Amino acid sequence: MGAVPPFRRDLVVVGASAGGVEALRATVSALPPDFPATVLVVVHLAADTESALARILDRAGPLPARTARHGAPIEPGTVYVAPPDRHLLTEDGTLVLTPGPTENGHRPAINATFRSAALTGGPRVIGVVLSGVLDDGAAGLRAIVDRGGLAVVQDPADALYSGMPENALAVVDTGHVVRAGELGALLDKLVRMPVEPVALRPPPGALVLEDRIARHSVRAGALPPEAQDGGPGYTCPDCQGSLSEVGPGRYRCRIGHAWSAQALLAAHDGEFRFALQKALRALDEKAGLARKLAAQIAGRRPGGLSERYAASAREAAQAAETLRRFLLDAANPAGDDEPPRPDTSGRRTEEAGSQ
Known part of the structure; x- marks a missing residue:
């Protein structure tokens, strides 16, 4: 030969x-x-x-x-x-x-x-x-x-x-x-450049499996049974299903969404910030409504109801200010005057900004 x-x-x-x-x-x-x-x-x-x-x-x-x-x-x-x-x-x-x-x-x-x-x-x-x-x-x-x-x-x-x-x-x-x-x-x-042929071992089963998942779309049971049992207790940001570790620092849910540890951390960080922003909005609205109610009934009803609404407004406003400072500090940890770089992690398009 x-x-x-x-x-x-x-x-x-x-x-x-x-x-x-x-x-x-x-x-x-x-x-x-x-x-x-x-x-x-x-x-x-x-x-x-x-x-x-x-x-x-x-x-x-x-x-x-x-x-x-x-x-x-x-x-x-x-x-x-x-x-x-x-x-x-x-x-x-x-x-x-x-x-x-x-x-x-x-x-x-x-x-x-x-x-x-x-x-x-x-x-x-x-x-x-x-x-x-x-x-x-x-x-x-x-x-x-x-x-x-x-x-x-x-x-x-x-x-x-x-x-x-x-x-x-x-x-x-x-x-x-x-x-x-x-x-x-x-x-x-x-x-x-000419390349001399080399003998290759069969590809790892994990590589073949991940390629098969990408080819055959979303289907229940995409992971083998041994990869579906147990897991690190993390949640898939795409479908909220449980994640299993399929390799060092790599995770997949049961229907196949894949995450690296870095991408998973960034996605959960985004979810955390979104939850805090919703909480901030709720506190601001609570403070505003409480102030409005306190002003509406001031001097018209006995029993200190107006003062209780005013106290609720102050409490919500203080909590909102604390949360607002936390979000600003987290967005600009250096504490300088330079705005933070735009967040390009997660699922947003990254081509549009470059064109």
Whole structure:
């Protein structure tokens, strides 16, 4: 039997979030017209948005860029962009769009695309993590490397939001850490380099399971029985179901919503702040109504009823002021005059602000 000839990496999967559109523009603009690989792009989008990202990238460089369509063949020298509310996966040389469970509150999710590429492309894949908050893409990039692929990460110092690049580098050791302006040239070099074949072990069962959940949408019993028993006692922010730990710092509920520990903490922090804001509104309204009642019956009814309403108003106003100071301090812990950075965590679109 003859030796297996070298091959070239022909699938580039790119994940970006807040601040990532400019990095994508810079990358795509530097790719040459004869770029021999396919590029799949995932940016966090809200489900109800109409994305203009494919048009933006189509104008940015010589390669055609289009919104991915389910069942379309994967063509080299083309940039495919995940549409809102669908995971972008690959199978048998075609694109697969699915309404699978959200991951870290997102659909499309970067991890879902990276996992799929790792399973279907193995060592032919290059995973790229760009600017963004939290850690979507880190676990998927780890899967790509474990399956023989390459990892490329935007230099955190160059990223508008360094969270995603930093979290990717925390789990993947790679020498390919570059500024956005250097990514296009690096990718063109990497996809043209011959790669010697290596023997790979079968993929881990957990990787196959998570890919299957993303492919087959929401269905009860998505997790195996051993993963459904017990759990850390956390609640899924998407459906309020119980979460089970499916890996170190990774959780899923029974119908498949996936969360990293960082994303889960951010989501619960948002829920906590929302609850406090509702409480503040209720206290302000209580104080106002109590003052109004105290004024209406003052001098008309005996028994101190007006004073009791006035005392209730003072108590509610004091509690509201205490809660208001707490919320302001939490929003600006440094205590300086600079306003806090906008919250781009959770499920809000991160493309719109960059366009």
